[in-house]
Amino acid sequence: MxxxxxxxxxxxxxxxxxxxxxxxxxxxxxxxxxxxxxxxxPTFIRDAAKSALDNGETFYTHTRGRPELRDALKSYLDELYGIELDERRITVPGAAMLGVTIAAQMVMTTGDHGLIVGPVWPNIDAVFRVTGADVSYASQHLTENGWRLSVAEILEQVRPSTKAIFVNSPCNPTGWVMSRQEQQELLTFCRDQRILIIADEVYHRTVFDGPHAPSFLEIAEEDDPLVVVNGFSKAWAMTGWRVGWVVTPKRHELQWTALSECFNTTTNVFAQLGAVAALEQGExxxxxxxxxxxxxxxxxxxxxxxxxxxxxxxxxxxxxxxxxxxxxxxxxxxxxxxxxxxxxxxxxxxxxxxxxxxxxxxxxxxxxxxxxxxxxxxxxxxxxxxx
Ligand SMILES: Cc1ncc(COP(=O)(O)O)c(C=O)c1O
Structure with a gap:
């Protein structure tokens, strides 16, 4: 064997x-x-986690994350994007990476195809391949006006077996940012074809001309085939904490609950309470x-x-x-x-x-x-x- x-x-x-x-x-x-x-x-985030430990916050919690963290995430995202999210769409995995892993596992298996917008952070490629899917790329190219990739170029790579398209904007490593118009075109296509967009928005607060990058959340409907993955690592300097979040289609709530239990049943409680402080006092x-x-x-x-x-x-x-x-x-x-x-x-x-x-x-x-x-x-x- x-x-x-x-x-x-x-x-x-x-x-x-x-x-x-x-x-x-x-x-x-x-x-x-x-x-x-x-x-x-910063100290105020570390202090919140320390107090949580001192207060005996050491037990299992809700599979999809502490309610006060999910509430704080809803408020943060509602205010940042001017939207009204249903809190049941939010799950807190142990960092963004685990969010991508769960999303990929949900939709791909052997014989499927996963499409990645490249260049891409290497762990994403591994996550896609582990599902058994065939993986290919639609890659940005370097032009005199920066890194570019049209939605038409992405769609050229779609196959009948494509189950997921991974897009990371702002992009690690090129800094490419997908425009609102491009997001809309891709979303319309994927809505029609029932292909899941896994939108990795971990650099959502790192743009050089405004408070945040365009987000798929600003244009999506609640049951669109879209998982937006994000986390605390980058915007709040919390890479070692391992706290992320995902916003998923509303009708996938049960599957996210079940699959979260297969992985790490949300992340450390005291880290989550630090993350609440990050959202409430970290702007x-x-x-x-x-x-x-x-x-x-x-x-x-x-x-x-x-x-x-x-x-x-x-x-x-x-x-x-x-x-x-x-x-x-x-x-x-x-x-x-x-x-x-x-x-x-x-x-x-x-x-x-x-x-x-x-x-x-x-x-x-x-x-x-x-x-x-x-x-x-x-x-x-x-x-x-x-x-
Ligand atoms: C594009 C991208 N997605 C996800 C991650 C991982 O984020 P986390 O620390 O929340 O797992 C990184 C880390 O570098 C990244 O660059």
Whole structure:
């Protein structure tokens, strides 16, 4: 008997951790490889979780998340998007990643097809493949006006067996933001064809021209084939907490309850009570991070946008730059070289899906001083080897 299903046997470690694990926590390295900054979660959120523990909040809770967190999420989303959500559509999984996993498991199995808008964060590819589905990509391309992909190009890749389309906007790693009009076109098509859109909106608060990115929630009806996945990791600097949320079709409430029980039966209670504080008191902090990320983008724009050696377009959202070096078609070699010679941690492009081998990803969420030094070293390496 084979020890694993074929899909599990074929899994690969993602390229980010593959590079990073060699020098993880090495204080000599400026870590621009993971999707997080260097500011810890603010005290008022940590205090709320501490008080929850002190108050004995250590028991099982509602499968879809603490009612006060789901209420706070409803209020947050209603106000942010000017909508009126039914609270029964909200479930709190252990982070956004688990939300994507459950959504994918719900609709795909062997013989189905899952379509991913690329480039994409590598764990999404793995989640889709684990279902047994055949996976393919509709990929953004780099133009003089930024990363672009029309809805027609996405729809060209749809097959009769397509069960889910994954879209991450603002996009990790390119910073592409899907417009309201494009969201509407995709939603209309998927409503008609009964294909599930898994909309990953974890960077919803990281855009550079407004308070939030366009959300599918602003245009969808409550029983549209749509799961919007989000979480606390990025906008509130809570990556280690593992708290996410999903907004699902109303008629899927029972299935989300049942499948949540198969996974982790919502997430840690005290972390959820910290998340309530994040929603109720965190708007100032979200804006402070937005300002820092804006500064980060200015720095990467200056570093790569004005340098003749780099192919680069400024991101519209999220907190990553995804350039390539002219004359270098091996982004992994570049990343390994920068780590070995300059002690800067980057993510190799190949891991973000097909067609990205030449690229590398820089996370610019870190504080400006460290980021500036990291960028200076990347440029020194590029000039030395490719200049
Ligand atoms: C596009 C995207 N989705 C999901 C996640 C994971 O979020 P969480 O920490 O809530 O699992 C990330 C993390 O980098 C991401 O970039």
């Amino acid at each position: 084979k020890p694993f299903r074929d899909e599990i046997e074929a899994l690969q470690q993602n390229g980010i951790t593959k590079v990073a694990f060699k020098r993880l926590h090495d204080p000599a390295v400026i870590p621009l490889w993971f999707g997080e900054g260097d500011i810890p979660t 100032g902090f979200v804006r402070q991070l937005q300002t820092q990320y804006k500064r980060g983008r200015e720095l990467v724009d200056q570093a790569f946008g004005e340098h003749p050696l780099f192919n680069y377009q400024s991101p519209q959202g999220a907190f990553y730059a995804f350039p390539s070096v002219k004359g270098c078609d091996d982004g992994l070699a570049f990343v390994e070289g920068v780590l070995a010679e300059e002690d800067v941690g980057l993510a190799p492009g190949y891991t973000f899906g097909p067609g990205n081998d030449a690229h590398f990803r820089v996370c610019f969420a870190r504080s400006p001083k460290q980021l500036e030094e990291g960028l200076r070293r990347i440029i020194r390496f590029a000039e030395k080897h490719y200049g």
